Amino acid sequence: MSEEEWTIPDVAVAVDLAVLTVRAEQLQILLVERGIEPFRGALALPGGFLESALEDIEKAAFRELAEETGLAPEGLYLEQLKTYGTPDRDPRRRVITVCYLAVLPNLPTPVAGGDADVARWVPVETALAGQLAFDHAQIICDALERTRSKLEYTTLATAFCPAEFTVTELRRVYEIVWGEQLEPRNFHRKVTGAEGFLVPTGEKTIRNGGRPALLHRRGHASLLHPALLRSRGSLEVTA
Amino acid sequence: MSEEEWTIPDVAVAVDLAVLTVRAEQLQILLVERGIEPFRGALALPGGFLESALEDIEKAAFRELAEETGLAPEGLYLEQLKTYGTPDRDPRRRVITVCYLAVLPNLPTPVAGGDADVARWVPVETALAGQLAFDHAQIICDALERTRSKLEYTTLATAFCPAEFTVTELRRVYEIVWGEQLEPRNFHRKVTGAEGFLVPTGEKTIRNGGRPALLHRRGHASLLHPALLRSRGSLEVTA
DNA sequence: ACAAAAGTGTTTCCGTTACACCCATGA
DNA sequence: TCATGGGTGTAACGGAAACACTTTTGT
Known part of the structure; x- marks a missing residue:
């Protein structure tokens, strides 16, 4: 934390969610269709800005999840994925977004309830093949790799x-x-x-x-040891 | 990204650095002594607020590192660690800080140069035993665990x-x-x-x-496979 | 010649891989 | 009784752990 405290730049803080589940024998991700520019009509991760200057980030993630999907945390897994803040990632203004990775069981209630605009499950493969808003394709890739990797250990x-x-x-x-x-x-x-x-x-x-x-x-364990490793045909760099 | 775009809460965005090295047969971390309240006199991670609404986060991390230490990236490793944003983590106002983990070789030039206030190397053990500003003890713990874990794979x-x-x-x-x-x-x-x-x-x-x-x-590889595992006496939960 | 640190070989052990067969149910 | 998926035993393989000895330098 710096000693100087001059002007605080005008930066908007958002929260985005990569919500994964397995449905119909496919890995699927929860996406919303954007109703406004930029990227109107494109698919995007559910998310939004902090509601107040005092809202906790993780709480905001839970709130957005509930708002977009009407889901209460029933067996929900949520962890911080990464923060994305390239200056030009939103053409309107500077936005940095703290992204979360969520994992859910396949839900009987598809994604009803809430004020869900048009939140829906999309196979990850399909999502990455199409046009996604902002840098959300990159975020999904990172979420995917994190998930695949966490399954191991x-x-x-x-x-x-x-x-x-x-x-x-x-x-x-x-x-x-x-x-x-x-x-x-x-x-x-x-x-x-x-x-x-x-x-x-x-x-x-x-x-x-x-x-x-x-x-x-x-069970109670969250770590797996020894790990359950995938076959190393796909050795990509994360570091 | 939400559709609504009402008021943007007044949130300050900072960058903090957990810079690690091995010196004198010890794992040490770069800390600065705070000159102002809150936590005046306490040790803190080097860091500071974004300089402008357009500064890239990772660039800001590099800049802070250079400012506090006078270090040019010579063999520098830098990766995003995690974002900390508990509403009360800074008593003055809402601050969320994007933390980076940096690793350096032991430097001949201790930490001279720059406008370094009082940046100095402190053994991690010593740092965690003392009083640290804000939630920096938690950040150092997370940096430690990330580092130990990354050495494996x-x-x-x-x-x-x-x-x-x-x-x-x-x-x-x-x-x-x-x-x-x-x-x-x-x-x-x-x-x-x-x-x-x-x-x-x-x-x-x-x-x-x-x-x-x-x-x-x-060498060119960044991943290690098969991994080089530490003995599992210390199985802690990160997930 | 001796002290100090670097480098090498081999056996044992444990976990993973790669197999084929029997079991419990509904149709 | 047969089709369907669930559950088990075992031999071969590969990497890691545990071990002591030889090599190359400075003193």
Whole structure:
């Protein structure tokens, strides 16, 4: 913090959200269609400016999420992703936006409620292929890489699942987010053997057909050790 | 980005720096002594407000670093750490600060030059034991954990070293940052075998006494795979 | 010759990979 | 009884940990 305190530049602070879920066997992201310029008609991340000079940033993220989606934090995972502040990222004025990454289970209530303009789920692949507002394509890429990476060394994958889920459903999350197949046997051994990852409920489900599968809840662990690594065909630089 | 664009709350945007280096066999951090209230006399991270509404955040980080330390980016590593914006973190007004993590080699020029008030290197342990301004203790903890973690799966450790260094010097970086001893033989095999981590210069040095050691430069790789993991006695939650 | 630090070989251990088969249910 | 998905055992492989000895310099 500098000692001098002259003029405070006129900078607007916003919060944007990259909300991910797995729906219809695809990784999808929550996007809104912009109703005004710039980028009118383009898809954008849900978000908005701080409501007051006293609103906490993370609280603002929760608020925006609730406003845009009508979602209460039921099994919600939220973490700060990164702050984007290139001077020209918004043509109207200087805006820096603190972005959050959120992960939700697939919701029975699609995205109703709230004052949601036109918030809707879009497959990530589709989103990145089209025109996105501002630098939101970059933000989505960063959110994607963060998510893929966190699946390796944390228990984040369970945030994509409902409160009770089967090992196979969890494996599908990994496969869909990473875009690669995993050995069912090895995956099963790994996740059931990892201390604090899963807690068997004792119940069974036949919702996927075939032999009934044991149901599990998330365990208390948030870190996974040793990690569950994806095959290194896709070694990109994040650092 | 929200559709509404009413009043923009009056929020000041600052940049703070957690600058780390290894000096005197210790992990040290660059701190300044505050000359004004609040927290007058306390140690704080170097940083300051954006200079204009058009200054890029990362550029501001570089500028503050140069101003406070007189350092030109010579082998400098800089990455965004996290943004801190609790409403009450600064008693004067609402300030959100985008924090950066920087890593430097041990400098011959301690921290002279510039308009540095009283910027000086402080062992991290000492810093955390004392009174720090604002939420800077938390920021330093986050910087520490990020650094320790990045040593595992990236080549960040070389940023602590001068342009040319020995394998043992690199190992000392790991040992000091992680606070644990490493097997010299296994470490040597690992880092010399890792594709793109080190490039032998062919030169030797006797600066550490004993048998002359081969000198190396940083290689092109920024990711380390497989990772070089610390022993899991200290499993803390970051997620 | 000796002290000091750098460099090398090998065995053991643990976790992952790559396999094929049996089990429990609904149709 | 068959189709569908769930669950298990094991051998081979690869990287990491744990170990002691040789090499090259200065003194």
